[in-house]
Amino acid sequence: MAIRNPHALKALLSPRQRLLGLDLGEKTIGVAISDPGLTVASPIDTIRRVKFTEDVKQLARMIQGREVGGIIVGLPINMDGTQGPRCQSVRHFAENLIGRADLWGAEPEIAFWDERLSTAVVQRFLTDDVDMRRNKRAQAVDKMAAAYILQGALDALAMKPAETSP
Numbered sequence: 126m127a128i129r130n131p132h133a134l135k136a137l138l139s140p141r142q143r144l145l146g147l148d149l150g151e152k153t154i155g156v157a158i159s160d161p162g163l164t165v166a167s168p169i170d171t172i173r174r175v176k177f178t179e180d181v182k183q184l185a186r187m188i189q190g191r192e193v194g195g196i197i198v199g200l201p202i203n204m205d206g207t208q209g210p211r212c213q214s215v216r217h218f219a220e221n222l223i224g225r226a227d228l229w230g231a232e233p234e235i236a237f238w239d240e241r242l243s244t245a246v247v248q249r250f251l252t253d254d255v256d257m258r259r260n261k262r263a264q265a266v267d268k269m270a271a272a273y274i275l276q277g278a279l280d281a282l283a284m285k286p287a288e289t290s291p
Protein backbone atom coordinates (compact mmCIF):
# COMPACT_ATOMS: atom_id res chain seq x y z
CA MET A 126 0.00 0.00 0.00
CA ALA A 127 1.24 3.49 -0.78
CA ILE A 128 0.25 5.27 2.44
CA ARG A 129 3.32 6.71 4.13
CA ASN A 130 4.40 9.36 6.58
CA PRO A 131 5.06 12.79 5.03
CA HIS A 132 8.87 12.53 5.28
CA ALA A 133 8.88 9.15 3.50
CA LEU A 134 6.57 10.58 0.85
CA LYS A 135 8.88 13.56 0.28
CA ALA A 136 11.83 11.21 -0.20
CA LEU A 137 9.98 9.55 -3.10
CA LEU A 138 9.33 12.76 -5.01
CA SER A 139 11.28 13.61 -8.14
CA PRO A 140 12.76 17.10 -8.34
CA ARG A 141 10.10 19.77 -8.96
CA GLN A 142 7.19 17.45 -8.18
CA ARG A 143 4.39 18.96 -6.13
CA LEU A 144 2.20 17.73 -3.33
CA LEU A 145 -1.57 17.88 -3.41
CA GLY A 146 -3.52 18.63 -0.23
CA LEU A 147 -7.02 17.29 0.40
CA ASP A 148 -9.57 18.25 3.03
CA LEU A 149 -12.21 15.52 2.84
CA GLY A 150 -15.62 16.53 4.05
CA GLU A 151 -18.89 14.67 3.84
CA LYS A 152 -20.23 16.96 1.11
CA THR A 153 -17.09 18.52 -0.38
CA ILE A 154 -13.39 17.96 -0.98
CA GLY A 155 -11.10 20.96 -0.61
CA VAL A 156 -8.07 20.82 -2.89
CA ALA A 157 -4.74 22.66 -2.61
CA ILE A 158 -1.35 22.30 -4.27
CA SER A 159 2.22 23.07 -3.28
CA ASP A 160 4.76 24.96 -5.30
CA PRO A 161 7.52 22.84 -6.90
CA GLY A 162 9.90 23.80 -4.08
CA LEU A 163 7.51 22.38 -1.46
CA THR A 164 7.38 25.60 0.55
CA VAL A 165 3.97 27.21 -0.15
CA ALA A 166 0.48 25.70 -0.36
CA SER A 167 -2.15 27.36 -2.55
CA PRO A 168 -5.86 26.55 -2.67
CA ILE A 169 -7.12 25.26 -6.03
CA ASP A 170 -10.82 24.49 -5.79
CA THR A 171 -13.59 22.62 -4.01
CA ILE A 172 -15.21 19.49 -5.38
CA ARG A 173 -18.86 18.91 -4.56
CA ARG A 174 -18.98 15.20 -3.65
CA VAL A 175 -21.25 12.96 -5.70
CA LYS A 176 -19.94 9.38 -5.96
CA PHE A 177 -16.41 8.20 -5.29
CA THR A 178 -15.59 7.46 -8.95
CA GLU A 179 -16.89 10.82 -10.12
CA ASP A 180 -15.11 12.65 -7.29
CA VAL A 181 -11.80 11.02 -8.22
CA LYS A 182 -12.29 11.81 -11.91
CA GLN A 183 -12.83 15.48 -11.03
CA LEU A 184 -9.74 15.41 -8.85
CA ALA A 185 -7.66 13.77 -11.59
CA ARG A 186 -8.80 16.40 -14.14
CA MET A 187 -8.02 19.17 -11.70
CA ILE A 188 -4.42 18.13 -11.18
CA GLN A 189 -3.66 16.95 -14.71
CA GLY A 190 -0.42 18.50 -15.94
CA ARG A 191 0.55 19.88 -12.52
CA GLU A 192 3.30 17.32 -11.82
CA VAL A 193 1.78 16.02 -8.59
CA GLY A 194 3.98 13.37 -6.99
CA GLY A 195 2.05 12.75 -3.79
CA ILE A 196 -1.06 13.55 -1.81
CA ILE A 197 -1.38 14.85 1.75
CA VAL A 198 -4.80 13.97 3.15
CA GLY A 199 -6.12 15.72 6.24
CA LEU A 200 -6.95 13.20 8.97
CA PRO A 201 -9.73 14.42 11.32
CA ILE A 202 -8.30 13.25 14.62
CA ASN A 203 -10.41 14.04 17.68
CA MET A 204 -9.18 16.71 20.08
CA ASP A 205 -8.28 14.00 22.61
CA GLY A 206 -6.06 12.27 20.03
CA THR A 207 -8.41 9.39 19.29
CA GLN A 208 -9.56 8.40 15.85
CA GLY A 209 -13.29 8.10 15.32
CA PRO A 210 -15.59 7.21 12.43
CA ARG A 211 -14.53 10.26 10.35
CA CYS A 212 -10.89 9.06 10.44
CA GLN A 213 -12.02 5.63 9.31
CA SER A 214 -13.96 7.21 6.44
CA VAL A 215 -10.93 9.28 5.35
CA ARG A 216 -8.63 6.25 5.54
CA HIS A 217 -11.12 4.27 3.46
CA PHE A 218 -11.23 7.05 0.84
CA ALA A 219 -7.40 7.06 0.65
CA GLU A 220 -7.27 3.27 0.25
CA ASN A 221 -9.85 3.46 -2.53
CA LEU A 222 -7.91 6.28 -4.16
CA ILE A 223 -4.86 4.05 -4.32
CA GLY A 224 -6.98 1.44 -6.07
CA ARG A 225 -7.78 3.92 -8.86
CA ALA A 226 -4.28 4.11 -10.34
CA ASP A 227 -5.94 3.98 -13.77
CA LEU A 228 -7.09 7.58 -13.28
CA TRP A 229 -3.69 8.81 -12.10
CA GLY A 230 -1.40 6.94 -14.44
CA ALA A 231 0.34 5.39 -11.43
CA GLU A 232 -0.49 4.38 -7.90
CA PRO A 233 -0.58 7.65 -5.91
CA GLU A 234 1.67 8.07 -2.89
CA ILE A 235 -0.37 9.28 0.08
CA ALA A 236 0.42 10.59 3.56
CA PHE A 237 -1.96 11.71 6.29
CA TRP A 238 -1.68 14.95 8.24
CA ASP A 239 -3.47 15.80 11.48
CA GLU A 240 -6.09 18.37 10.55
CA ARG A 241 -7.43 19.20 14.01
CA LEU A 242 -9.00 22.65 14.04
CA SER A 243 -8.07 23.39 10.39
CA THR A 244 -11.61 24.33 9.36
CA ALA A 245 -12.16 26.36 12.53
CA VAL A 246 -8.90 28.29 12.03
CA VAL A 247 -9.75 29.02 8.40
CA GLN A 248 -13.30 30.09 9.24
CA ARG A 249 -12.04 32.43 11.96
CA PHE A 250 -9.47 33.90 9.57
CA LEU A 251 -12.04 34.44 6.84
CA THR A 252 -14.47 36.02 9.30
CA ASP A 253 -12.16 38.13 11.48
CA ASP A 254 -9.18 38.99 9.30
CA VAL A 255 -10.71 39.06 5.84
CA ASP A 256 -14.26 39.99 6.90
CA MET A 257 -15.71 37.66 4.29
CA ARG A 258 -19.48 37.29 4.17
CA ARG A 259 -21.08 33.94 4.98
CA ASN A 260 -21.99 32.90 1.40
CA LYS A 261 -18.49 33.68 0.08
CA ARG A 262 -16.89 32.05 3.11
CA ALA A 263 -18.76 28.79 2.49
CA GLN A 264 -17.32 28.68 -1.03
CA ALA A 265 -13.76 29.32 0.15
CA VAL A 266 -13.42 27.44 3.44
CA ASP A 267 -12.85 23.90 2.09
CA LYS A 268 -10.08 24.78 -0.34
CA MET A 269 -8.51 27.11 2.23
CA ALA A 270 -8.64 24.30 4.82
CA ALA A 271 -6.87 22.02 2.30
CA ALA A 272 -4.17 24.69 1.89
CA TYR A 273 -3.87 25.02 5.68
CA ILE A 274 -3.45 21.24 6.04
CA LEU A 275 -0.91 21.07 3.21
CA GLN A 276 1.01 24.07 4.57
CA GLY A 277 1.31 22.36 7.96
CA ALA A 278 2.80 19.30 6.28
CA LEU A 279 5.15 21.43 4.13
CA ASP A 280 6.37 23.32 7.20
CA ALA A 281 7.09 20.02 8.96
CA LEU A 282 8.90 18.70 5.89
CA ALA A 283 11.14 21.77 5.87
CA MET A 284 12.40 20.79 9.32
CA LYS A 285 14.74 17.90 9.92
CA PRO A 286 12.75 14.75 10.78
CA ALA A 287 12.82 13.82 14.46
CA GLU A 288 15.16 11.05 15.46
CA THR A 289 13.33 7.81 16.02
CA SER A 290 14.05 5.84 19.13
CA PRO A 291 15.22 2.23 18.73
